[in-house]
Amino acid sequence: MELSFTPQEDAFRKDVRDFLKENLPDTVAAAVRSGSEMTKELAEQWHKILFDKGWVAPNWPKKFGGAEWTPVQRHIFEEECAMAYAPRQVPFGLAMLGPVLHKFGNKEQQDYYLPRILSGEDWWCQGYSEPGAGSDLASLKTRAERVGNEYVINGQKTWTTLGQHANKIFCLVRTKTDGKPQEGISFVLVDLDTPGIEMRPIRLIEGGFEVNEVFFTDVRVPAENLVGEENMGWTIAKYLLTHERTNIAGVGLSYRALEDLKTLSKKVKRNGKPLNENPLFAARMAQVEIDLKAMEITNLRMLFQAQEQGAPGPETSILKIKGTVIRQALNDLARRALGPSAAPFPSEDLLGNISIAPEDNAHNAAHYFNNRKLSIFGGSNEIQRNILTKAMLEL
Template sequence: MDLNFSPEELAFRDEVRAFVAAHLPDDIQGRVRRGDESQVADDIRRWQKILHAHGWGAVMWPREFGGTGWDKTRQFLFEIECAAADAPIQLPFGLKMVAPVIMRYGTPEQQQRFLPRILDGSHWWCQGYSEPGSGSDLASLKTRAERDGDHYVVNGQKAWNTLGQHADWIFCLVRTDPDAKPQRGISFLLIDMRTPGIRLQPTRLLDGTYEVNEVFFDNVRVPVGNLVGEENAGWTCAKFLLGHERTNIAGIGASRRELARLRRMAAEAVRDGRPLAEDPVFAARIAQVALELRALEVTNLRVIFAEARQQAPGPEASMLKIRGTEILQRITELQVEALGARALEYEGDGEDVPRAVGQYMNLRKLSIYGGSNEIQRNIIAQMVLQL
C-alpha cells in the first residue's frame, strides 16, 4: 500500500492552497486565527457561499447532487489546506451529516427541496439527538412524535444542541412507537425551526460562551412529508449519520494547525532564561504528540485507500474518533502549559492567550460528543473481537 501522494494529487493540493490564499477574506481569517467567534455564523455562511460560487461547496458530495465528486484523498487534502490557512469550518450538520442521510434514505422530493439549500448556505442545520439522560445511550430517547393526520405532533426536549440559535432547520430522532424495542420505535424527522412550539434555552459553557442549547418541543406540528425513510426505522438513519460524524471528528487538519501553533508558542516562551522549546522534557512531549498525530494521519490514509477499493470502513471510524479527539485535546493542554502564568489572564495580550485557553476549555467535550470515547471502545471490541 503506497500512502504517498501522486504528482496529480500534489498539484491539486497546490491548487487548493492558491485558491484559499486568494479568496479567503482577511477579516474572516483574522477572527479564526484569534479564536474570535463573535461573527461565527456570518463567517461560516460567507465562506460557504465563496466555495459554492467556485463549485467547491460540497467536496464530499457526488456530482449528481451538486458536489465535486472528488475522491477521499482530494477531500482530505482540501480540508488540510483550509485548516492550515485558518479558514472557518464548513458547517458539518448540513453538509456532512443530514445531507448524506437525505441522499441515501430521502425521497427525490426531499433531495430536491433540501440539498441545494444546504449547498448554497441558505439553510443552516442543527442536530436533535441527545436528550437529558439519553446521550451515549441514544436509543433511550423519549421525545415523542404522534401521528395526527398529515402531521406528527412532537413533544419533548433535546440537549447539547450546537449552534441551534443560528439554525433554520433541525434533524431529530423521535420516538414514534413507545411499545417497540428501543431502536425499533425511532423515526428521523426534519423540522423547520420557525415552527410554533419550538423554544431554545441557552446553555452557557465553562468559558462563558453561548454555543449549545436545550431545545423544547411543545405540540410542534411537523408534516409527514418531512419523515426521512420509513416510520420506526430511524435508527438505521441514525447509525449511518453517526459513522460520518465520528470520522469527521478526527480533525487532522485542526490538529496539524494547532501543533504548528504549539511549536511557535514553545519557541517564544522563555523558562529559566531559555526558550521552552529547548527544554528536553517539554520538547519530548511535543515530539510524542507529533508522532501520534502522524500515526493518526497514516491510519486515515489507510481508511481512504480501503474506501477507494470499495471496502466500507468498520471500526476505523471509532478509532479515528478516539485518537483524533485525544490528540487535539493533548495539543491544547500543551499550549496552555506553554503560556504558563499568562494563561490565568485569559484576556491577555496578543491572540495566543484567549485562543489557547478558550480552546482548552471548549475542547474538553471532544471525547464525549459523537458517542463518548468509552462507547467507541465498546464498538471496537464488538466489531473486532466480536464480544
C-alpha cells in the first residue's frame, strides 16, 4: 500500500530531493553509506548547510527560528534524507532541549540558548541515566543543593552519548529527598567547562566510544540555569522523552536499511540462487516491510496528534518499541545475508574468498551489536510496554 500525498506535498518532496542532490557533500554521504563513524566535523558541516537553508529545525515554531513544517513535511524530509544517505541531526539540542525550552524555559533562556542551538554554536548532551537509574529514572541520586544563587551538584551520569563532542549538558538532578522520588527532581543546564566535571569514555562491545560517564564533584551552577520550577523536573523529563521516543522510531532510516537489504539479497547467492529467491528469507523481508509500513502510518498519525496537542502522548512508546524492533530485525537479516563476511574483523583467508563492497560494511556484525542498544536506551522496550499498559489500557 502506497501513501498518497497532495500535489503541494509532492512538490515539497521534489524540493527536498533537489536540495539534497545539490548540497549533500559526497564525503558526508559516503561516511553514512559505509557505516563509518560520523565525525564531529562532518556532523557540523551538514548542520551548517541545513542552517543556512533554514531547515535545521523542522519542528520548531517560526518565532524561535524554526521551519514549522507540517507533520507530513517532516516525515518527507526525514525519509528523503535517509534515502540520500544524509546523516541524522544530533537530536539533543534540536529535538529534545529545544522543545523543552519552548514550553518551559523563560524568555532569557530562550533568547540565549535557542539561537546557539540553531547555529550549532552549542553542542548539547543528555544527563539522564545513572549507574543505578536507567529505565527506573526516578531513582536518580545526583544531588543539586541550593547554596545562595547557585546549585552545587555531586553525582554521576552514564551512557552520555557523544558527550566527548559536547560543550553543554542538560541534567536531571535531585533537589529534594523526601516524598515521592518523582517530586524531588529538577532540570538544570550545565556548562561542561565548569570546574569539577570529568568525562570518561566507555568502550562499547563493537569497539566504539560514542558513550561516556560523567562525574560531578562540587560543580557550581548558576541558579538561573534551572529550567521551570524547582522539583518539577519529572514533568519536563517526561515531556522530553516523548520527543526522544518519537525520534527513535527512525522510519526513514528503516526504509533505507530495507532498500539496502533488498539490494544485498540480490547480490548474495545461496545454492546458486540469489538470496531474495529463498522463500524463508523473502518471507522475513516481506514481514519487516509490512511492519514498517504500518509503523509509518502510525507515526504520521501521532505526529498530527502532537501538532494539535503541542506534544506527543504516551502512545509514542508504540513507536519506540516497534521502531527499534524493526531496525534490529533489518540489522539481523543483513547480518544473516552477509554470512561469515559479516565478521567485523575477518581473517585474511576469509577476505580472500569473499568480496565485500564498501557499503556492505554498514551491515556487519559490529553494527548489529551496536544497534542492540536501540531497544534499551530512551527507556527499555519492557518499560515502554508497562507505560502503554498503565497509561492507555488503564491496567
